[in-house]
Amino acid sequence: MTSNLNTENDFFRKRKILITGGLGFIGSNLAGRLLDLGAKVTLVDSLIPEYGGNLFNIHDVRDRVQVNISDVRDPYAMRHLVEGQDILFNLAGQTSHLDSMRAPDVDLEINCKSQLSILETCRHVNPGIRVVFAGTRQVYGKPKYLPVDEVHPLHPVDVNGINKIAGEMYHLLYSTIYGIRCCVLRLTNTYGPRMRVKDARQTFLGIWLRQIIEGRPIQVFGDGAQRRDFNYVDDVVDALLLASFSDRAVGNVYNLGSPEVLSLKDLALLLVEINGGGRYELVPFGDELKKIDIGDYYSDFHKIELELGWRPKVGLREGLKRSLDYYRRCKTAYWE
């Protein structure tokens, strides 16, 4: 990793980088890192209120980045933005599983149609670009075995999972057929500063952080026995950077993940402990949520470890502590 990160320092200097979903949780954290590495960064974000974009996420770097408010569904804006870029971090997406069932057409427009349209744009105006696509563990559905590796069958349990499969397959296809250097990372629960905490649209951990800071009980759905893995956002940023400059990564799919696997109940207890107080309560799944819950999930992330040298560095305790600190400090920017 150390040698890789040194390479990074050179690699990103003066590179022209486009981040879709750039005002969102992961996009804004990535932007900050890239700026520190000397890159020239453009952020594109729709700022749709239900999604993750938040201008506060970049308030400390606002004068060092280009910001373009537009929607990945707008092919003309995207054409202009993609032109001349060295790397595209393609992070914009509809992420809510529940919303994908309630408005499947919107999920399709963003997670399928726009992805295909962005890749067509790359092909026509910038075939030399590198692209890293943010995929999701949701493509696997309910695991048939654990930990889940990249050859696990794809049996998504919601519309979002299906559309994200199409999205990543388009990237891999355009890599194979047109030589556009694409890589797909399948993210698991990512958490940390700048995430959406108004609701559970990005991950349930968002709303948990808010609940505990507000002194309300953490709402754990189901029996709380579901085991999951978690990545602190800085580690995900590491993975994105590695995936963007490694030739080995081209045309490949990698799981992210963590060796720390916890039940939701244990996670809630840990959060209470770090917070120095609070409690959780078990809440029965609503019918809609129950149907699309995937139960236990955690990743096998050996492939990215072996091929790109990535491994998460921030432990859950440390990551949660940093997250709580951040939201205690900046909560007004995230609560409404």
Add this chain to the structure above:
Amino acid sequence: MTSNLNTENDFFRKRKILITGGLGFIGSNLAGRLLDLGAKVTLVDSLIPEYGGNLFNIHDVRDRVQVNISDVRDPYAMRHLVEGQDILFNLAGQTSHLDSMRAPDVDLEINCKSQLSILETCRHVNPGIRVVFAGTRQVYGKPKYLPVDEVHPLHPVDVNGINKIAGEMYHLLYSTIYGIRCCVLRLTNTYGPRMRVKDARQTFLGIWLRQIIEGRPIQVFGDGAQRRDFNYVDDVVDALLLASFSDRAVGNVYNLGSPEVLSLKDLALLLVEINGGGRYELVPFGDELKKIDIGDYYSDFHKIELELGWRPKVGLREGLKRSLDYYRRCKTAYWE
């Protein structure tokens, strides 16, 4: 099979059936059979010139079916048409692999967006409907082993394959989550009367039939060594009917296929022999075609044999003979 077919005779009498792509190759053959079984059949077709719809396909049953010219991309028309139907044979699709690379957005609109929209319509206005979706072996891509069974990984080599994966996954999802009784058949090369023979948009066998009848050499792409399997359309109609009334089929995916596996060269020779003359020539793949060719492909179709009792009954020699007879007789309706 005999007992199943007897069941059919009762099952379909007075059933209200909707067939999307109903003026196309498989749709029109299916319509004829359903009418003989006493069903009340409505056909919906866009009659887009590049696709398979052809009014001549139903000229002998025209007064016994409802025909509605509209596009599956039109949700209002579909809502009206789906209401009150007992079974939907969802066969409309963009089938050309090459066209899917040239106009990926159109393929997405038809093979993803419309499928999701049709299922939403079923969910809202007719959740009791049964749906059979015409999938394709193209979802597998280049086979990793042969014969290809249903658990073979999905690695499509073109946009069409990706969109057809999404299409079938939507059907399975709506079956699991909303209880709409859907089944997916993955078709391999289907051939026979009423297929499109103007070009290779449905299968290369279409244009071959035309070439040999016109006394031109059959154009075999590549070295002709690619091995493939073929189903005569009557056998595919059998499978569709079985899939539509079997409770066992609900939520399942089945390969169709044939025990007769031939190289393209041998198929061309067989066609020449049955025709009583003619010849073939090897034509190098164009760059576009080469990139998306899947090489050898043939199916393992044990699952449908075991679970639904389906097995192809029309041998290749007999099927090709019937096809040649048909196009010799009716060619004027298919040439332009």
